[in-house]
Amino acid sequence: MASLQDLSLEQLRALTVKTFRRGGGSRPDVLLIRADGEEAVLKDFSQADPWFRRLVGPLSVRREARALRQLDGARGVPRLLRVVNRDALLLEYVPGTSAREVPPGGLTPLFFERFYRLVDRLHEFGVAHCDLRSQGNILVGADGEPHVVDFTAHFRRPRPWNVAARWMYRKFCEADWVAVARLKRSHAPELLTESERQALARDRKTLIERAARFIGKSVRNISRWLLTRRQ
Ligand SMILES: Nc1ncnc2c1ncn2[C@@H]1O[C@H](COP(=O)(O)OP(=O)(O)OP(=O)(O)O)[C@@H](O)[C@H]1O
Ligand SMILES: [Mg+2]
The missing domain is CATH 1.10.510.10 (Transferase(Phosphotransferase) domain 1)
Incomplete structure (x- = not known):
């Protein structure tokens, strides 16, 4: 996933090809993104309501990343590709x-x-x-x-x-x-x-x-x- 590794959140969002769930309120956007034939799932709290984005979003991102790191290599669990920033994670896409x-x-x-x-x-x-x-x-x-x-x-x-x-x-x-x-x-x-x-x-x-x-x-x-x- 070399090409997805270096992109900013905005650049990643611009590559959306499908929305699994639209964020807002207390929820993240969950987006399928595609670049040069590579696919990944972006889970992004940046569009959640301001307080939620500030407090709960970063906590959720950290928590989920920690679990995925601990589960790295477990069959049936998507790999964590990258913590993009405090608002967002990039995950392996499971078709x-x-x-x-x-x-x-x-x-x-x-x-x-x-x-x-x-x-x-x-x-x-x-x-x-x-x-x-x-x-x-x-x-x-x-x-x-x-x-x-x-x-x-x-x-x-x-x-x-x-x-x-x-x-x-x-x-x-x-x-x-x-x-x-x-x-x-x-x-x-x-x-x-x-x-x-x-x-x-x-x-x-x-x-x-x-x-x-x-x-x-x-x-x-x-x-x-x-x-x-x-x-
Ligand atoms: N790695 C993935 N590969 C494929 N699809 C995914 C992946 N991660 C999430 N999805 C899709 O996005 C949906 C929402 O993802 P997720 O459950 O992580 O977010 P959520 O904010 O908890 O949403 P919900 O409240 O609907 O559970 C999932 O039901 C699934 O269809
Ligand atoms: Mg869910």
Whole structure:
């Protein structure tokens, strides 16, 4: 990717050939860019609302870069090509579609098997993804293989002595596994095993999950309300 290495954010944005998601508010632009036959994905907070851009954007960029560096070489995870500046990252492009766009029945038993293997691999590298509930973060590659993107919410494996954080990390790893079962439930419920059904039922019921979800939603809503321009 030599030619993409030296370009400024503006130059990279000028090479956009597709918009995966338009930024603004609290969100980054996610753009496919192409130059001399090379493709890459630009995740760029520069168009987010001013406070969000100043505070949360750089934090998200740093966090995601740190996770991707730790996962460098893990199959099914796009490589970090470059941190462009405090607003933006450049990632390897994974051709394919997001699981959100795959119609029901479109995913095979082999896909789910590989997806479990991918989730295990993330954890072997010491990273829990924490946002696999969002099907937009799961990609079905043109090769039929699962890939995951968007590591903004990840949680890294803490040191062994940090018992409380270790416990949380295990919970987040469990949530990643349950996310595979959730995808199965929405795309191929007939493939669910008994233990997956039980995990899904537990997932709904546990107080901690509900509390975590409530806190997560509230934090997101409050920070969005505080940091973004009112419509
Ligand atoms: N490396 C990549 N290769 C191919 N497509 C990608 C890549 N990264 C992101 N995308 C596409 O862009 C979309 C949004 O990316 P991402 O999830 O990182 O941003 P986001 O701000 O969290 O968006 P959302 O809120 O929709 O999840 C993904 O659903 C996917 O379709
Ligand atoms: Mg996402």
